[in-house]
Amino acid sequence: MRPILLQGHERALTQVKFNKDGDLLFSVSKDHVICVWYSQNGERLGTYNGHLGAVWTVDSNPSSTILASGAADNTIRLWEIKTGKLLKTWELPTAIKRVEFSEDGLYLVATTEQRMGHLGTILVYPINPDVGGEQADEPSLKITLERSKATVVAWSYLNKYIIAGHEDGTISQYDSKTGDQLENIQLHERGPLIMDIQMAPDRTYFITASKDKTAKIVDVNSLNVIKTFTTDTPLNSAALTAKKDFVILGGGQEARDVTTTAARQGKFEARFYHKIFEDEIGRVRGHFGPLNTIAVHPAGVSYASGGEDGYVRLHHFDKSYFDFMYEVERTRAQH
Amino acid sequence: EDLIMESEASATIIEARRRLLEEWRAWRSRVERDLADEREDAGLPPYGVEDDKDLEDAAVIE
Numbered sequence: 001m002r003p004i005l006l007q008g009h010e011r012a013l014t015q016v017k018f019n020k021d022g023d024l025l026f027s028v029s030k031d032h033v034i035c036v037w038y039s040q041n042g043e044r045l046g047t048y049n050g051h052l053g054a055v056w057t058v059d060s061n062p063s064s065t066i067l068a069s070g071a072a073d074n075t076i077r078l079w080e081i082k083t084g085k086l087l088k089t090w091e092l093p094t095a096i097k098r099v100e101f102s103e104d105g106l107y108l109v110a111t112t113e114q115r116m117g118h119l120g121t122i123l124v125y126p127i128n129p130d131v132g133g134e135q136a137d138e139p140s141l142k143i144t145l146e147r148s149k150a151t152v153v154a155w156s157y158l159n160k161y162i163i164a165g166h167e168d169g170t171i172s173q174y175d176s177k178t179g180d181q182l183e184n185i186q187l188h189e190r191g192p193l194i195m196d197i198q199m200a201p202d203r204t205y206f207i208t209a210s211k212d213k214t215a216k217i218v219d220v221n222s223l224n225v226i227k228t229f230t231t232d233t234p235l236n237s238a239a240l241t242a243k244k245d246f247v248i249l250g251g252g253q254e255a256r257d258v259t260t261t262a263a264r265q266g267k268f269e270a271r272f273y274h275k276i277f278e279d280e281i282g283r284v285r286g287h288f289g290p291l292n293t294i295a296v297h298p299a300g301v302s303y304a305s306g307g308e309d310g311y312v313r314l315h316h317f318d319k320s321y322f323d324f325m326y327e328v329e330r331t332r333a334q335h
Numbered sequence: 336e337d338l339i340m341e342s343e344a345s346a347t348i349i350e351a352r353r354r355l356l357e358e359w360r361a362w363r364s365r366v367e368r369d370l371a372d373e374r375e376d377a378g379l380p381p382y383g384v385e386d387d388k389d390l391e392d393a394a395v396i397e
Contacts, residue, residue, distance in 0.1 A: 157370060158377060202382045204366045219366070226362065276359045277352055328352045 001321065003286060004042035006304075006312035008035045011054075013306025015293045019060040022298045024081075026067065027312050028055035034069055036081070039297060039304075042314050048079045050086055057098045061105040065131050068108050070096025076110050080131045088135040090125065093118045102155045103203060105129055107140075107176075109162055111150040120149025122164060124176065143179045151193050156220040157203035163220060165194030165208060173223055183223050188212050195251075196237045201298065207247060209238035215249050217275070229273045231280075237293045243300030244322065245275040245329075250291030250305055270294060270305050277326065286313050 011030035018025050018039060025039045034048040034055055053072030060067050060081060067079040072095040078088040094113040101108055108127050114120040124141035128134060143162075150164040150172075161182070162174040169188040172181055188194055192211030199206045205226065209215045215238040217227040229238075235251035252268040268287040273280050289308030296303045302316040371381050 157382075158373060158379075160373075202367075202370060204370055219362075221366075221369075226359075276355050326352060328349055328356055 001284070001315050001318050003284075003313040003315045006035075006037055006042050006044070006314055008037075008044050008047075009033065009310050009312070011310055012289070012308045013292050013310065013312060014054065014056050015058055016295045016304045016306040016312055017058055017060070018295055018297050018304070019064045019081075020062045020298060021064060022301075024060070024064065025295070025304055025312075025314065026058045026060060027304075027306055028058045028069060029306075029310070030054035031310075032071070034058055034067070034079075036067075037312075037314075039302065039314065046084055048077075048084050048086075050077065051075065053095070056096060059100050059108075061101045061127065061129065062103065063105060063129065065129070066105075066127065068099045068101065068110075070099045070110055076108075076125075078127075078135060087131060090137075092123075094120075097150075098152045100154055101127070102159045103157065104159065107155075107159060109153050109155060109176075111153045111164065114145070114149040120145040122150055122153055122162060122174070122179075124162070141176070141179050143174060143181075151195065152197045154197045154199050154206060155203065156199070161220060163197060163206060165197050167193060169194060169210070169212070171208070171218065171223060173220075185223050187216060187218065187223075187225070188214065192234065195235060196293075198237075198239055200240055201242060207238045207240055209235040209249060209251070211235065211251075213251075215247065215273075217247075227275065227278055229278055231271060236291060237305075239294045239296045239303065240275065241296050241300050241303070242298060244324075246281070247273050247275050248294050248296065248303055249273065250294045252287075252290035254290060254308075264288070268307065268309075270303075274326070281324070284315065287311065 009029040013029050016027045025037045027035045032051045036045045051071040055071045057070045067081050070076050074092050076090040094115045097111050099110045108125045110123045112121045122143040123139040126136050126140050148166040148168040152165040154163045159176050162176045164172045169190045171187040173183040188210040189212035194210050196209040207217050211234040213231050215229040216225050233251050237250045239248045249271045266286050266288050269283040269285045272282040287307035291305050293306040304314045306312050
């Protein structure tokens with residue numbers, strides 16, 4: 001599994017994301033730039049320029065026509081993917097930490113930071129899928145977070161719920177029509193942040209990653225914890241693999257906290273766990289700093305990781321990866 | 336004797352994995368059935384059907 005090194009960012013990566021078809025990979029970084037790459041060969045297709053601060057988050061709509069980004073310059077921007085043209089800018093009082101399109105592409109959810117005089121919010125904007133059309137100026141829903149700001153948000157299936165991970169280690173389930181909080185559970189330890197939430201393809205469950213060194217798979221309806229993955233390092237990202245029942249976890253202590261040789265030799269690792277048995281099955285090293293973000297190709301044929309070191313590493317899975325099976329899976333597969 | 340203990344231990348692990356696999360599959364089929372019902376109520380085809388159609392169309396073009 002030889003990685004392709006994507007060089008184009010000058011500072012730490014914050015999020016990498018494939019489009020729905022999997023032919024494109026988007027990456028955002030603290031260097032203010034959004035890059036788009038061909039996921040097959042790692043060739044850079046272009047950049048989207050305009051943000052005036054660290055870009056924290058990116059997502060493309062299901063038809064791969066519109067890109068949304070959120071940044072430390074307190075703006076959410078919509079871009080035409082094909083041309084790089086800026087379609088819309090929403091200005092907000094604080095930084096935007098996460099954006100995500102709903103599965104039908106008709107809504108965008110975003111979470112904003114808490115700052116002096118401003119509580120954190122979760123915003124929903126209606127999206128006009130016509131790239132030449134007008135976009136709404138105001139959100140259709142605004143949830144103000146009195147208790148604990150949200151670090152990450154995601155949509156459930158059928159736009160039924162908005163799921164948010166909070167600074168206090170809890171997970172909330174909101175009715176996406178009314179904004180009412182339906183559930184709030186202490187999923188992770190208080191204090192260490194929930195850094196990532198990624199939905200399964202059908203959006204009936206999701207995986208979280210926390211600085212408390214665990215990742216958890218949770219049912220989107222009941223919020224029951226289905227699986228827990230325990231590691232020895234603070235986690236920044238967790239991704240589910242299509243085709244195989246694995247999860248990929250990334251994180252790592254800051255370089256200043258570990259031996260400098262580890263950083264120099266590129267020993268920061270993506271960790272593979274079995275999704276059902278919760279065992280660690282392998283590691284892929286290579287980054288020179290913590291892994292900030294991981295994304296898996298929607299068809300499960302490759303994955304990308306973005307590091308604190310400013311690199312994106314794109315890995316195409318090989319035959320041995322697809323052949324790997326536990327004995328019980330093998331017997332079951334034959335029946 | 337060590338060999339017997341080892342094989343008992345691995346039999347226990349295999350049994351535990353089999354149970355985990357069955358629990359997972361039971362949970363998934365429950366969830367997928369509920370999703371299919373909710374999609375039907377919303378007047379939508381079962382999850383993934385549109386995508387499969389896209390792929391078939393793509394194959395025809397080739």
